Amino acid sequence: xxxxxxxxxxxxxxxxxxxxxxxxxxxxxxxxxxxxxxxxxxxxxxxxxxxxxxxxxxxxxxxxxxxxxxxxxxxxxxxxxxxxxxxxxxxxxxxxxxxxxxxxxxxxxxxxxxxxxxxxxxxxxxxxxxxxxxxxxxxxxxxxxxxxxxxxxxxxxxxxxxxxxxxxxxxxxxxxxxxxxxxxxxxxxxxxxxxxxxxxxxxxxxxxxxxxxxxxxxxxxxxxxxxxxxxxxxxxxxxxx
Amino acid sequence: xxxxxxxxxxxxxxxxxxxxxxxxxxxxxxxxxxxxxxxxxxxxxxxxxxxxxxxxxxxxxxxxxxxxxxxxxxxxxxxxxxxxxxxxxxxxxxxxxxxxxxxxxxxxxxxxxxxxxxxxxxxxxxxxxxxxxxxxxxxxxxxxxxxxxxxxxxxxxxxxxxxxxxxxxxxxxxxxxxxxxxxxxxxxxxxxxxxxxxxxxxxxxxxxxxxxxxxxxxxxxxxxxxxxxxxxxxxxxxxxxxxxxxxxxxxxxxxxxxxxxxxxxxxxxxxxxxxxxxxxxxxxxx
Numbered sequence: 001x002x003x004x005x006x007x008x009x010x011x012x013x014x015x016x017x018x019x020x021x022x023x024x025x026x027x028x029x030x031x032x033x034x035x036x037x038x039x040x041x042x043x044x045x046x047x048x049x050x051x052x053x054x055x056x057x058x059x060x061x062x063x064x065x066x067x068x069x070x071x072x073x074x075x076x077x078x079x080x081x082x083x084x085x086x087x088x089x090x091x092x093x094x095x096x097x098x099x100x101x102x103x104x105x106x107x108x109x110x111x112x113x114x115x116x117x118x119x120x121x122x123x124x125x126x127x128x129x130x131x132x133x134x135x136x137x138x139x140x141x142x143x144x145x146x147x148x149x150x151x152x153x154x155x156x157x158x159x160x161x162x163x164x165x166x167x168x169x170x171x172x173x174x175x176x177x178x179x180x181x182x183x184x185x186x187x188x189x190x191x192x193x194x195x196x197x198x199x200x201x202x203x204x205x206x207x208x209x210x211x212x213x214x215x216x217x218x219x220x221x222x223x224x225x226x227x228x229x230x231x232x233x234x235x236x237x238x239x240x241x
Numbered sequence: 242x243x244x245x246x247x248x249x250x251x252x253x254x255x256x257x258x259x260x261x262x263x264x265x266x267x268x269x270x271x272x273x274x275x276x277x278x279x280x281x282x283x284x285x286x287x288x289x290x291x292x293x294x295x296x297x298x299x300x301x302x303x304x305x306x307x308x309x310x311x312x313x314x315x316x317x318x319x320x321x322x323x324x325x326x327x328x329x330x331x332x333x334x335x336x337x338x339x340x341x342x343x344x345x346x347x348x349x350x351x352x353x354x355x356x357x358x359x360x361x362x363x364x365x366x367x368x369x370x371x372x373x374x375x376x377x378x379x380x381x382x383x384x385x386x387x388x389x390x391x392x393x394x395x396x397x398x399x400x401x402x403x404x405x406x407x408x409x410x411x412x413x414x415x416x417x418x419x420x421x422x423x424x425x426x427x428x429x430x431x432x433x434x435x436x437x438x439x440x441x442x443x444x445x446x447x448x449x450x451x452x453x454x455x456x457x458x459x460x461x462x463x464x465x466x467x468x469x470x471x472x473x474x475x476x477x478x479x480x481x482x483x484x485x486x487x488x489x490x491x492x493x494x495x496x497x498x499x500x501x502x503x504x505x506x507x508x509x510x511x512x513x514x515x516x517x518x519x520x521x522x523x524x525x526x527x
Contacts (some may be wrong), residue, residue: 080422094418158424
């Protein structure tokens with residue numbers, strides 16, 4: 001959970017526009033291999049824009065994004081997954097009229113070997129047994145929690161080195177949020193580095209080793225999750241304590 | 242009674258062929274939200290290819306459908322790359338006007354090259370062959386075309402529903418951005434879909450040239466019918482397109498026989514207007 005100290009992802013000074021407004025202003029952050037890092041902040045602070053620019057859905061105007069030492073700034077989204085980054089977008093974005101199984105198969109679209117795909121399916125079914133039961137059901141007919149699990153599982157089907165999870169808690173009841181975050185810890189224990197974006201600040205920081213606080217497009221604070229959890233500023237602004 | 246059976250058979254055969262013509266249009270519409278106004282001219286191009294390879298190198302339509310299908314796949318994919326791609330994401334009118342322009346170009350190109358004369362391919366293998374059963378006379382070229390259309394529709398349906406590439410096509414239609422995140426090159430999917438849409442109408446055209454005269458305006462009526470079929474069948478649905486096409490084929494042949502031949506298309510488009518008034522999603526739409 002604490003990571004190895006080797007930086008797997010480095011975001012260096014990027015700025016980004018989204019829908020006409022400057023959504024990210026000179027953001028710099030890094031993620032260590034093997035850790036869970038969290039980006040926290042209020043709605044509209046630019047968290048998702050930051051994730052989208054790493055995932056290749058948005059092109060930053062300036063700055064550099066490096067993954068495992070390779071410059072991936074401005075790579076198109078459909079190439080990023082080949083590098084070993086998988087992005088589970090906000091709002092899940094499942095393929096609504098495809099079955100759970102088909103959604104998962106598409107998560108492993110970059111793989112060619114049938115046996116590899118079957119192996120991955122078994123892994124994600126072991127992690128989320130409910131998906132095995134729902135295998136042939138259309139994604140849109142599942143509950144919100146099941147859909148979120150399906151989205152995470154789809155993100156895992158490419159066996160990423162870095163899994164980016166955007167607002168997992170959105171639209172889920174608190175007991176489910178806890179359950180989903182538990183599975184995130186479990187995934188991390190298997191060696192997948194995780195970058196989380198969350199509005200549920202306390203819950204996110206509790207499972208993370210480090211965190212970044214983002215406010216109107218700027219990273220205003222960073223530190224170990226413990227420090228942030230104890231900081232008055234963070235507690236006041238985001239936890240209502 | 243034999244009249245009834247004959248009219249029924251004619252309607253079913255025509256319907257199956259309309260189904261394949263419309264499926265190509267429906268696929269493009271469903272995946273890319275682009276209405277291909279050049280669809281009828283693609284059909285015309287396929288019929289000319291079939292006609293000319295028949296005349297020049299003696300290839301029978303029973304074989305040359307492979308060629309017309311492949312040729313139209315290419316023509317359609319190139320049209321996408323050169324013309325339609327530039328209009329995606331612009332105003333909704335842009336692809337409409339661009340493909341309309343493409344249709345005018347193709348029509349006039351053929352008018353220039355091949356004159357407006359009607360040309361009918363003669364000496365084909367199935368020419369003049371008629372099956373008689375229960376008093377019905379079933380011309381072999383139409384029967385072959387309709388049966389083959391059904392097979393091709395099944396192949397297309399299987400491809401879209403059961404293969405990984407097919408899932409990628411559906412995923413792109415449902416959520417392009419999410420599809421990109423899966424590593425799907427949606428630009429290539431669009432090219433493929435446009436090509437496949439062309440191939441459908443190319444194969445249909447190849448068979449139709451074995452019993453219909455070819456001329457530069459031949460695609461106009463069929464593209465109108467295809468639009469009606471797609472609107473009734475629901476955008477992007479292949480089974481919907483087939484059901485709607487059979488219905489249109491039957492309406493056309495029954496109205497043509499029991500009312501008057503001149504009003505058969507009046508009946509088709511009247512049905513269309515009624516359905517759109519009552520159920521704008523189409524009969525089989527979601």
